[in-house]
Amino acid sequence: MKKLIFIVFIGTFSFLSLSSKETTAFESTYEPGNSGDILIENARILTGTGSEILSGSILISSNKIKAIGKTLDKPGSTQIIDANGKWVTPGIIDIHSHMGVYPAPGLRSSSDGNESTSPVTAHVWAEHSVWTQDPQMPLALKGGITTFHVLPGSANLIGGRGVTLKNIWSRTVQGMKFPGAPYTLKMACGENPKRVYGGRNSEPSTRMGNVAGYRKAWIRAQSYRNKLAEYESKSEEAKELEYAPTRDLELETLVGVLNGEILIQNHCYRGEEMAVMLDIAKEFNYKVTTFHHAVEAYKVADILAENGVCAAMWADWWGFKHEAFDMVWENAAIVDQANGGNGCAIIHSDSSVGIQRLNQEAAKAMAAGNRAGLDISPSRAIQWITLNPAKALGIAGKAGSLEVGKMADVVIWDGNPFSVYTKTEKVFVDGVLLYDKDNPLTPKATDFELGIINSEGDRL
Amino acid sequence: MNLNKKVFIGLLSLLISSFSLSEELLLKNAKIHTATDRGTIEKADILIRDGMIVRIGKNILSSRAVEEDLSGKVISPGLIAPQTQLGIVEIELIPETRDDRSDIYSAGLSIDSAFNPSSTLIPYNLTGGITLSLTSPSSSGLFSGLTSAFSLSGSLEESLISSNIALSANISGGEDSMAAKVMLLEDSLKLAALTDFGQSPFITRGEIQNARSKRNGVNYYEIYESSLPKEVSYSARDLIALKRVINKEIPLVVRANRASDILALIDFAKTNDINLIINGAEEGWRVSRQLAEAEIPVILQPIDNIPNSFNELGSRLDNASLLHKSGVKILIGSHETHNAYLSRQGAGIAVSYGLPWEEALKGLTKNIAEVFKIDKRGSIQPGYIADIVVWSGDPLEVTSFVEQVYLSGESVSTKNRSMRLKERYISQ
Numbered sequence: 001m002k003k004l005i006f007i008v009f010i011g012t013f014s015f016l017s018l019s020s021k022e023t024t025a026f027e028s029t030y031e032p033g034n035s036g037d038i039l040i041e042n043a044r045i046l047t048g049t050g051s052e053i054l055s056g057s058i059l060i061s062s063n064k065i066k067a068i069g070k071t072l073d074k075p076g077s078t079q080i081i082d083a084n085g086k087w088v089t090p091g092i093i094d095i096h097s098h099m100g101v102y103p104a105p106g107l108r109s110s111s112d113g114n115e116s117t118s119p120v121t122a123h124v125w126a127e128h129s130v131w132t133q134d135p136q137m138p139l140a141l142k143g144g145i146t147t148f149h150v151l152p153g154s155a156n157l158i159g160g161r162g163v164t165l166k167n168i169w170s171r172t173v174q175g176m177k178f179p180g181a182p183y184t185l186k187m188a189c190g191e192n193p194k195r196v197y198g199g200r201n202s203e204p205s206t207r208m209g210n211v212a213g214y215r216k217a218w219i220r221a222q223s224y225r226n227k228l229a230e231y232e233s234k235s236e237e238a239k240e241l242e243y244a245p246t247r248d249l250e251l252e253t254l255v256g257v258l259n260g261e262i263l264i265q266n267h268c269y270r271g272e273e274m275a276v277m278l279d280i281a282k283e284f285n286y287k288v289t290t291f292h293h294a295v296e297a298y299k300v301a302d303i304l305a306e307n308g309v310c311a312a313m314w315a316d317w318w319g320f321k322h323e324a325f326d327m328v329w330e331n332a333a334i335v336d337q338a339n340g341g342n343g344c345a346i347i348h349s350d351s352s353v354g355i356q357r358l359n360q361e362a363a364k365a366m367a368a369g370n371r372a373g374l375d376i377s378p379s380r381a382i383q384w385i386t387l388n389p390a391k392a393l394g395i396a397g398k399a400g401s402l403e404v405g406k407m408a409d410v411v412i413w414d415g416n417p418f419s420v421y422t423k424t425e426k427v428f429v430d431g432v433l434l435y436d437k438d439n440p441l442t443p444k445a446t447d448f449e450l451g452i453i454n455s456e457g458d459r460l
Numbered sequence: 461m462n463l464n465k466k467v468f469i470g471l472l473s474l475l476i477s478s479f480s481l482s483e484e485l486l487l488k489n490a491k492i493h494t495a496t497d498r499g500t501i502e503k504a505d506i507l508i509r510d511g512m513i514v515r516i517g518k519n520i521l522s523s524r525a526v527e528e529d530l531s532g533k534v535i536s537p538g539l540i541a542p543q544t545q546l547g548i549v550e551i552e553l554i555p556e557t558r559d560d561r562s563d564i565y566s567a568g569l570s571i572d573s574a575f576n577p578s579s580t581l582i583p584y585n586l587t588g589g590i591t592l593s594l595t596s597p598s599s600s601g602l603f604s605g606l607t608s609a610f611s612l613s614g615s616l617e618e619s620l621i622s623s624n625i626a627l628s629a630n631i632s633g634g635e636d637s638m639a640a641k642v643m644l645l646e647d648s649l650k651l652a653a654l655t656d657f658g659q660s661p662f663i664t665r666g667e668i669q670n671a672r673s674k675r676n677g678v679n680y681y682e683i684y685e686s687s688l689p690k691e692v693s694y695s696a697r698d699l700i701a702l703k704r705v706i707n708k709e710i711p712l713v714v715r716a717n718r719a720s721d722i723l724a725l726i727d728f729a730k731t732n733d734i735n736l737i738i739n740g741a742e743e744g745w746r747v748s749r750q751l752a753e754a755e756i757p758v759i760l761q762p763i764d765n766i767p768n769s770f771n772e773l774g775s776r777l778d779n780a781s782l783l784h785k786s787g788v789k790i791l792i793g794s795h796e797t798h799n800a801y802l803s804r805q806g807a808g809i810a811v812s813y814g815l816p817w818e819e820a821l822k823g824l825t826k827n828i829a830e831v832f833k834i835d836k837r838g839s840i841q842p843g844y845i846a847d848i849v850v851w852s853g854d855p856l857e858v859t860s861f862v863e864q865v866y867l868s869g870e871s872v873s874t875k876n877r878s879m880r881l882k883e884r885y886i887s888q
Contacts, residue, residue, distance in 0.1 A: 104768055105767055105770055106768050106769065107769075135767055136766060139765065139766070195553075298885050298886075299885055316802070317798075317799070318799070318878075319551055319552065319581065319797075319798035320551070320552040320553060320798070321551065321552070321553045321554075322554060325551065325580075326878075326881055328878050328879075328881050328882040328885075329878065329882070330882050330886060334882075334885065334886055352766050353763055353764055353765075353766060356765075357809075360805065360858045363858045363859050364858045364859070366859070367858070367859035367860075367861070371852075372882065374886075418858075418859060419857060419858070419859070420805055420808030420812065420856060420857050420858045421808060421811060423812055452774075453746075453774045
């Protein structure tokens with residue numbers, strides 16, 4: 001009897017942990033160092049909220065933005081940085097990265113980004129593959145990236161959970177996890193799943209096979225959720241007499257989506273497929289947060305805007321696949337301006353080269369829009385790589401813009417960030433200066449880089 | 461119109477055209493980046509006659525030229541893409557749209573007959589500012605094949621500018637030791653040196669006999685059979701291509717990044733007395749003095765600073781600048797064929813890391829034409845072909861656009877498929 005009580009206790013405990021929204025394992029242990037008080041003054045500020053302050057100041061205190069405006073009081077012990085009229089933006093956020101899971105050097109031994117062994121692998125989590133010593137991360141920091149979202153690859157219909165990380169040096173992935181960021185779920189449309197599995201003569205081998213695969217997975221998720229709800233609705237006495245349903249890692253994640261706790265990040269190139277995915281979301285009553293690699297988003301920009309779905313796009317990548325054949329340079333601008341300027345456009349990288357200069361990618365897309373008469377201002381375009389990805393990752397309450405109370409993720413640029421010649425001068429993550437162009441010891445080298453080319457040198 | 465009238469008008473227009481003065485075009489008031497030692501000239505004019513540049517200077521007058529006022533605009537030579545698959549690849553992941561690989565031929569693969577001037581990538585990259593592509597096959601073996609230069613005019617008859625002007629090779633990748641590949645490079649060239657196919661890739665028994673007697677009984681065909689490792693065989697076409705490298709008619713372009721590999725290749729080029737170009741050279745900055753001394757040019761993709769393999773751990777964004785300072789000739793390209801024109805973004809990044817702007821422009825134009833011996837192209841100077849791009853601003857700046865392109869002095873369409881798609885959807 002004692003044994004039975006024990007087992008019931010364990011069962012109840014595991015169910016409670018599941019239903020308590022946050023899974024207790026793998027929690028963020030990130031804690032920023034002491035930022036002190038820093039006043040950046042005489043800066044041309046793109047706030048990320050859509051406005052620009054021509055000569056303004058930002059006060060950082062205890063890792064947060066304490067004040068922003070034209071002129072600010074200087075508390076006693078404040079360190080003052082004169083930006084000399086240079087541009088300041090929020091820390092850049094890349095919503096599509098594989099840093100850590102496809103690290104450099106690109107070796108098979110650390111190529112851990114895609115569990116491409118089954119079309120639905122909702123049970124895998126990208127964070128369990130992250131190599132924190134990937135030398136691509138400090139390179140991205142130099143490009144102004146303060147937060148990035150790591151996704152599993154796109155071979156699968158449902159590829160697993162993504163994770164949002166702060167771009168800091170850490171020995172553990174938990175030490176990089178963005179505190180309180182919701183989990184995400186990677187899904188993929190189109191060519192990749194059907195090529196990978198069709199190539200093995202298994203399902204899916206067509207786009208209709210893809211869609212059947214998603215729907216079958218959601219049907220299983222609904223039934224699992226019903227099973228959980230049925231158990232939950234029982235009286236305490238009844239619960240003591242039976243085991244809680246066995247945990248199912250795959251379906252837990254899918255139920256998390258149905259419950260609105262896990263955000264769908266959906267790799268999808270074609271307009272038709274985006275429209276179909278939105279109908280699947282309606283059928284099963286969940287929300288698609290973002291379509292990634294949305295090369296054809298411009299064809300369905302109004303539909304995306306009506307449904308409140310973001311499109312994450314490249315400025316100009318095309319032609320590597322058939323579904324990437326219809327690229328237009330104005331894609332982001334058209335998405336942005338849909339339904340009277342109510343679209344949600346994001347520029348993403350999916351590349352360790354591109355992540356180092358999302359500002360230039362946004363610049364290209366902005367310029368293309370302006371040439372087509374769409375009137376995109378720098379204060380608008382900066383949102384494509386700051387506030388909009390923050391919204392799509394569910395962290396806009398904490399990051400993505402320079403607003404009081406938010407994390408002090410701040411970049412000082414040596415010129416107009418929408419130029420090929422502009423580089424970052426200083427990058428703050430939670431108010432801590434992690435890159436300073438005048439300090440060759442920043443960004444902190446990864447373990448991998450130490451002593452490789454020159455054991456006496458600073459980096460490499 | 462009756463037939464007689466037609467014939468009469470036809471004859472008349474033939475007469476007029478043959479007696480009329482040559483065509484002149486005068487581009488006025490532009491900021492001109494010449495990519496020569498004259499550098500940049502503010503608010504200047506270019507006079508073009510019969511597709512050739514005649515004069516560059518201030519206030520040029522011509523009584524009969526068609527004038528274009530380009531006030532506020534920027535002119536550069538048409539950009540040249542140094543290593544692409546433009547015209548031989550449509551969609552990367554679809555093999556049946558690719559003509560850039562062969563298992564049958566290696567060094568001797570010439571892609572001229574596969575080049576498709578109507579590929580969608582051609583008007584697209586023309587719109588990006590590229591007027592000439594050095595198109596190369598990309599087979600993964602030791603030798604990829606021969607590079608040819610094509611105009612991006614889209615012309616079915618006249619795209620080929622210069623045929624089989626370089627041979628590409630790879631020494632990285634695969635399971636074999638780098639050393640084995642350098643040895644095979646050397647053995648292959650030595651074998652080719654012994655062959656004598658004349659003009660024909662085919663050899664008859666009689667010719668073998670003939671060669672035997674000429675060479676005092678040495679049968680080079682037998683040497684061929686016994687001199688190479690078992691797995692390696694070359695067709696006559698392959699050997700002819702290799703022989704052109706030995707004879708210094710064409711350069712050998714070898715993809716290499718690691719500093720020690722570059723040194724090994726410099727040594728190899730000296731020993732075998734060939735013209736070498738290094739493609740990649742991500743750790744070139746570590747051996748820049750040796751590259752400069754050996755006068756070996758490098759093709760860089762300066763946007764790429766990722767330590768993608770253990771052969772490029774020393775990759776860095778100021779590589780172009782450091783190499784230039786040491787006196788190495790820099791050619792600037794892109795890893796991407798579809799977006800080959802983004803070499804200009806890489807050039808801009810190299811500038812932000814210390815490469816002088818004028819050198820970056822030469823790296824996209826003049827240096828490529830010089831190194832690959834493409835006559836009368838790559839810079840704006842009298843006597844040169846008028847392949848000219850008009851920009852909205854700084855050609856290296858990401859927010860600048862191509863406004864007009866002249867190929868041999870003719871204004872060409874800068875519309876492409878992507879723009880048609882945009883026009884269809886932007887108004888919806």
